[in-house]
Amino acid sequence: MSAVTYRRAGLVARDHVFRVPLRHDDPGAGEIEVFGREVVAPGKEDQALPWLVYLQGGPGGKAERPLSTSAWLGRALQEYRVLLLDQRGTGRSTPANRQTLAGMSPAEQAEHLSLLRADAIVRDAEVLRKQLVGDEPWSVLGQSFGGFCALTYLSLAPEGLRQVMITGGIPTLTGHADDVYRAAYPRVLRKNDAYYARYPHDAAIARRVFAHLAEHDVRMPTGERLTPERFQTLGIQFGQGSRFDALHFLLEEAFVGAELSDTFLRGVDAVVSFAERPLYAVLHEAIYCQRTASRWSAHRVRAEFPEFDATSADRVNFTGEMIYPWMFEQDPALVPLREAAELLTAKDDWPPLYDLDRLRRNEVPVAAAVYHDDMFVDRDQALASAEQIGRARVWVTNEYEHDGLKASPAVLDRLLAMNRGDV
Known part of the structure; x- marks a missing residue:
């Protein structure tokens, strides 16, 4: 793991590059890089702040670039050390595109691309957590597809999570x-x-x-x-x-x-x-x-x-x-x-992404914003899935569209309050 630190108005950032297995079930199959940008409010660099990992929407979306302390990020930095994660294959993580895959056959390309789903992203996050935090759990904020990843996280490694917040990102757990x-x-x-x-x-x-x-x-x-x-x-x-x-x-x-x-x-x-x-x-x-x-x-x-x-x-x-x-x-x-x-x-042998039994028995606090008129994620499917997740609380609102998290700090503020039991 390597790190570079720099300052700009409103935040202090440290860039991390990690090496992780391409296949977590076969460490000998090679490694890729995963990039994460640690962001903290100025003056809090040396404080023992809890960590919040941001999982970007997508699939295939790199983490938000903090050109400014946007609505949600400004709110998060009040109390968290934030990790903006470039999910495998995106951004400054080892990219997967027409240029990097050019030397592979179509079958090899498909095999590589099949290793870039939520299950692998979660296992990457666990490698990063153990290197950055050790045995302590951290919080996850999942936007859109990032919410899908958060539910996979609850299915595969709930011990790594202190709390989960999801915005516009509860998928069908069993639907085609x-x-x-x-x-x-x-x-x-x-x-x-x-x-x-x-x-x-x-x-x-x-x-x-x-x-x-x-x-x-x-x-x-x-x-x-x-x-x-x-x-x-x-x-x-x-x-x-x-x-x-x-x-x-x-x-x-x-x-x-x-x-x-x-x-x-x-x-x-x-x-x-x-x-x-x-x-x-x-x-x-x-x-x-x-x-x-x-x-x-x-x-x-x-x-x-x-x-x-x-x-x-x-x-x-x-x-x-x-x-x-x-x-x-x-x-x-x-x-x-x-x-x-x-x-x-x-391909019809994709592995499962969700453990329904583990989700039903979940003990990690989960707060989710479901946007009533969301064009990208179906409201009814989201609510049906939420009913199958232990300790999940849902806020249904028509005040925001799918990008509500970036529109107002009130969205993250509400989810944090829900997990604290304040609302």
């Missing part, structure tokens, strides 16, 4: 990926309803853009074609309060005369490209798989919702957190991983 997307498509349609209710004139612009893309070979600044179906994926922004209006501001500058503007195309590329987060696409359905294969679940289930067929529907409806096989033909960051993705979507 098909169940996830069957519930997701109607939620995304409701977000489209809300969007067009706010910006009714955007319906005509979206239709014009879609038709233009169908008739012309339009290239984004990076050179790849912007297709109509890729344009529809801009709806992924609808699930975040901070980004709900972003599509409107893109569309209002969509055209320069009869052509799509560079401003629009650059803005679209920033949203639809997976260059910065390829694991989000590669592993997105795998995070739900336990002894089952997904077989391109979102793609198959979409056929049950003709509202997303913009060639025949009354309006262009945008999709959300769905991954489709054609993305691995159109996105240059994903094309080299296409065969590996096919192998992963057919």
Whole structure:
């Protein structure tokens, strides 16, 4: 383990690089690096503060970069030493992408990628805990997919946890990926309803853009074609309060005369490209798989919702957190991983991620924020899962969207109070 320390306004940070087994069940199979950034409030560097580990959403999302003491981080630093963990395969941890996997066969790529799920992330965290804290347990804050990881943590190593806080991240514990997307498509349609209710004139612009893309070979600044179906994926922004209006501001500058503007195309590329987060696409359905294969679940289930067929529907409806096989033909960051993705979507021997018996007998305090209108995580599935977790308390709110943790310090403050028994 190596560490580098530096200061900036509002925080003191120490960068840690750890070596962990690629396969925790086979330490002789090689090692990878896992990066964690320790953050503490100025003046508290030498205090014996409790540790709080932040598990980022994703899959494939690197930890938040503390450009400022954001809503949740500022609140956490009042009483914790925070570890911002780059989950394996992301950020400054040993990356997994088209460049680093280029020398492997598709089968080898798929095997490597299969080792980057929540179970391995939890085992990495336990290695880090023992090196940083010793035998003391620490607290975990899981946002979105980070909440999935937190429940895997409770299943595999509850002895390492003092308390758990989850925001927008309680998954179905037993459901198939098909169940996830069957519930997701109607939620995304409701977000489209809300969007067009706010910006009714955007319906005509979206239709014009879609038709233009169908008739012309339009290239984004990076050179790849912007297709109509890729344009529809801009709806992924609808699930975040901070980004709900972003599509409107893109569309209002969509055209320069009869052509799509560079401003629009650059803005679209920033949203639809997976260059910065390829694991989000590669592993997105795998995070739900336990002894089952997904077989391109979102793609198959979409056929049950003709509202997303913009060639025949009354309006262009945008999709959300769905991954489709054609993305691995159109996105240059994903094309080299296409065969590996096919192998992963057919894989049917994924190990379990949750120990239902251990979760029922759980003694670690768990506080979770469930967002009533969350586009990414189904409310009803989350509440059904929470009922199966001992000592879990749930706060259901429609005050925030999926990114509520970053929107207000009140979210983390409420969860801490719930675990203390103050509310």
